[in-house]
Amino acid sequence: MSILETPTVADSPEGVAFLTALLVRYREIGSARLYQAGHRLRLDFYMHRQLQDDEWEDFSARLMLSWRVYFKLQRLFPEVHEIHRGQAPYQDLPFLLDEDGWVEVGTLSIVRDLNSITLEEFRLIVALINEFFDDTLALNEEAPQDEPEQQDEVIHRCLERVRALPGEAILTGFRDDMRVLIYSSQEDY
Numbered sequence: 025m026s027i028l029e030t031p032t033v034a035d036s037p038e039g040v041a042f043l044t045a046l047l048v049r050y051r052e053i054g055s056a057r058l059y060q061a062g063h064r065l066r067l068d069f070y071m072h073r074q075l076q077d078d079e080w081e082d083f084s085a086r087l088m089l090s091w092r093v094y095f096k097l098q099r100l101f102p103e104v105h106e107i108h109r110g111q112a113p114y115q116d117l118p119f120l121l122d123e124d125g126w127v128e129v130g131t132l133s134i135v136r137d138l139n140s141i142t143l144e145e146f147r148l149i150v151a152l153i154n155e156f157f158d159d160t161l162a163l164n165e166e167a168p169q170d171e172p173e174q175q176d177e178v179i180h181r182c183l184e185r186v187r188a189l190p191g192e193a194i195l196t197g198f199r200d201d202m203r204v205l206i207y208s209s210q211e212d213y
Contacts (some may be wrong), residue, residue, distance in 0.1 A: 038189065040206045042182035043197035047204045049175040050150050051164040058138075059194040062186060064104060065138055069153055070162040071130035080109055083132075083156045090148060098144075103137040130160070138187050143176050165201040 043056050046067075054070040075083075084107050091105050110131050134149055153161065197206040 038182050038185040039195045040197075042179065042186050043195060043206055044204050045175060045179045045182055046146070047164075047197050047199040049172070049179060050146065051166055051199070052150050052153055052161055053199065054162060054164070055196065055198045057194065057196045058186065062189060063138055065136050065141060067134045067136075067149070069132045069134075069157075071132065071157060071160045072162055073128045073160060074130040075109055075132065075157075075160075079156070083152070086156070087149070087152055090152060094145060094148060098142070100140045100142075102140040104135055105137075106135040108133040108135070129162075132157075138183070141183075143180055143183075146179070164199045 039058050039062065043058065046056050047053055052069060053067050055068040057066045057068075058064070059066065087107055094100075095102060095105075132153070136145070193208040195206060195208055197204055
């Protein structure tokens with residue numbers, strides 16, 4: 025890269041640092057993805073079972089109401105705020121193989137634009153998911169952590185830097201207990 029070229033999300037460690045910080049801070053998030061030229065963030069949460077229609081409808085209605093109130097109070101006008109069921113990388117497989125054999129898996133995905141998402145909104149989303157799906161949520165092992173305030177500051181700094189970079193490549197991060205894997209791809213979903 026020459027001096028005159030502008031770095032992209034894929035060229036910069038900030039996208040990697042942002043996804044890593046999110047996955048370490050929130051053990052509820054199974055995977056996270058930066059895509060659409062670095063302007064979208066998708067957070068995937070995994071469940072130990074498929075979600076029932078009634079609990080899905082209750083949760084999505086509650087999240088939408090929470091978003092409306094939060095956006096109005098914060099005077100935010102998001103481009104994208106979506107919730108999906110079954111949109112994770114293994115969406116065609118209702119079962120995955122683990123050390124105990126085949127287990128049923130459900131997924132819940134949140135899609136947001138990076139320009140308007142905030143730290144407080146991350147907390148809101150994770151708190152609502154914990155409230156609704158506490159016994160069903162597939163949690164990663166708790167990582168040794170710094171103070172939550174320090175982790176939030178890292179997320180905030182990285183988020184600001186990622187917002188400032190044009191993006192081309194897609195970054196995906198997975199959390200598997202104490203490990204975080206981040207990779208770049210061109211699949212934009």
